[in-house]
Amino acid sequence: MSCPPAPVTPTDRGVYVHFPYCEKKCPYCDFNSHAVAHDDGAYADAILAELAGRAHELGPGAVRSIFFGGGTPSLWDPPQVGRVIAAVEATFGFSEAPEITLEANPGTVVPDRFKAYVAHGVNRFSIGAQSFTDRELVSLGRIHGADQAHRAVAAALDTGARVSLDLMYGLPGQSWADVARSVERATALEPHHISAYTLTIEPDTALGRRTRLGLFTPMEDDDQAGLIHDVTAALAAAGYQRYEISNYAREGFEAVHNSLYWTGGPYLGLGAGAHSYAPAPDLSAAVRRENVKAPETYLQAALAGDFTPRSQEDLDRWGVVADRLWVGLRPRWGVDVEALAEQSGLGASLLEALLPALEGLAGRGLVARHGPRWAPTAEGFLFADLIARTLLDAVPAGP
Ligand SMILES: C[S@@+](CC[C@H](N)C(=O)[O-])C[C@H]1O[C@@H](n2cnc3c(N)ncnc32)[C@H](O)[C@@H]1O
Ligand code: SF4
Numbered sequence: 001m002s003c004p005p006a007p008v009t010p011t012d013r014g015v016y017v018h019f020p021y022c023e024k025k026c027p028y029c030d031f032n033s034h035a036v037a038h039d040d041g042a043y044a045d046a047i048l049a050e051l052a053g054r055a056h057e058l059g060p061g062a063v064r065s066i067f068f069g070g071g072t073p074s075l076w077d078p079p080q081v082g083r084v085i086a087a088v089e090a091t092f093g094f095s096e097a098p099e100i101t102l103e104a105n106p107g108t109v110v111p112d113r114f115k116a117y118v119a120h121g122v123n124r125f126s127i128g129a130q131s132f133t134d135r136e137l138v139s140l141g142r143i144h145g146a147d148q149a150h151r152a153v154a155a156a157l158d159t160g161a162r163v164s165l166d167l168m169y170g171l172p173g174q175s176w177a178d179v180a181r182s183v184e185r186a187t188a189l190e191p192h193h194i195s196a197y198t199l200t201i202e203p204d205t206a207l208g209r210r211t212r213l214g215l216f217t218p219m220e221d222d223d224q225a226g227l228i229h230d231v232t233a234a235l236a237a238a239g240y241q242r243y244e245i246s247n248y249a250r251e252g253f254e255a256v257h258n259s260l261y262w263t264g265g266p267y268l269g270l271g272a273g274a275h276s277y278a279p280a281p282d283l284s285a286a287v288r289r290e291n292v293k294a295p296e297t298y299l300q301a302a303l304a305g306d307f308t309p310r311s312q313e314d315l316d317r318w319g320v321v322a323d324r325l326w327v328g329l330r331p332r333w334g335v336d337v338e339a340l341a342e343q344s345g346l347g348a349s350l351l352e353a354l355l356p357a358l359e360g361l362a363g364r365g366l367v368a369r370h371g372p373r374w375a376p377t378a379e380g381f382l383f384a385d386l387i388a389r390t391l392l393d394a395v396p397a398g399p
Pocket of ligand 2: 022024030071
């Protein structure tokens with residue numbers, strides 16, 4: 001497998017904005033998402049207050065990406081989204097060709113709404129299509145049908161924005177022919193990017209509870225692995241290269257914002273339950289924090305100028321390096337271990353700790369060396385957790 005460079009540079013920074021509201025809670029979903037009434041203007045006010053109060057954590061310098069995630073940000077009134085984009089630009093400025101993504105549920109958008117988001121600065125949509133078979137969408141508890149998903153993707157593409165489409169597969173009893181139908185309809189629409197997730201049973205969800213009661217039987221791991229292989233082959237044949245465990249893109253359309261996460265870059269997370277990560281440029285330390293999760297508690301606190309986090313962790317140099325390694329071995333471009341040793345100032349001590357572990361993983365066919373870079377193999381994509389654990393075990397806990 002070839003090893004292209006990451007689509008972000010070490011100076012790129014991002015802003016994540018969490019919109020925690022949904023029309024209906026899906027039974028499999030463990031995101032910080034709530035089907036409760038909300039006030040679009042008040043939520044934007046809270047985000048703007050938090051931006052003003054916490055911008056210093058990211059420091060000065062242009063922003064390369066904004067990601068509106070959820071929840072369902074496509075329920076947010078477009079002018080309110082526009083206020084947030086304008087405030088981020090006024091605060092940091094944008095680097096050339098910023099990527100501004102908004103997640104959309106096909107059940108919440110009509111063509112004019114996509115156009116309105118674009119008029120306010122959004123230039124990429126990530127659309128939760130999930131499947132193009134009505135029966136499967138019903139079993140997933142989705143608020144839309146297949147044709148609505150199809151129309152939403154087509155309307156988003158019509159605006160000229162980049163479009164990514166989410167698929168979920170590995171549902172109980174699902175055959176390759178079932179999945180293939182959705183993959184074919186997805187690729188026929190020619191989106192720029194496809195995220196294809198196998199269904200994960202999260203313990204704290206309705207589906208998790210039904211599974212514990214024996215009312216829902218998840219697909220066996222081996223069967224899911226077979227489908228992952230088939231999905232990857234079908235997407236590759238249609239021009240979508242797998243560049244991360246669940247992410248596939250036409251060449252040059254890899255997600256910038258997510259790539260920032262996978263290279264350990266800095267991002268400021270605004271909104272209920274949003275995560276932030278702020279590493280020092282010399283990697284000597286980093287702060288990781290999580291915002292208060294409950295939307296109403298977050299909203300009231302932010303409007304009162306209180307941005308106390310739900311949790312905060314201060315990392316030392318080895319902690320920052322450990323982060324770069326475990327996230328860095330997820331995407332196809334992997335990690336330049338020698339550059340990391342130099343940039344972190346850990347030099348030979350890092351290489352001595354790491355190279356035997358990487359060579360061990362290479363011996364098992366899970367990672368491969370491409371010049372100074374170590375990257376996951378196709379097999380390694382299936383064992384991301386094992387790779388991460390092995391590398392974290394190899395890196396000493398403290399300086
Ligand atoms: C925040 S949602 C996307 C936007 C919008 N809320 C929606 O659902 O249409 C992010 C994506 O994560 C995926 N996802 C969520 N929960 C999942 C689970 N338990 N297993 C696999 N994929 C999941 C779905 O594909 C979903 O579209
Ligand atoms: S999957 Fe999307 S729409 Fe469904 S509850 Fe989760 S965030 Fe909301």
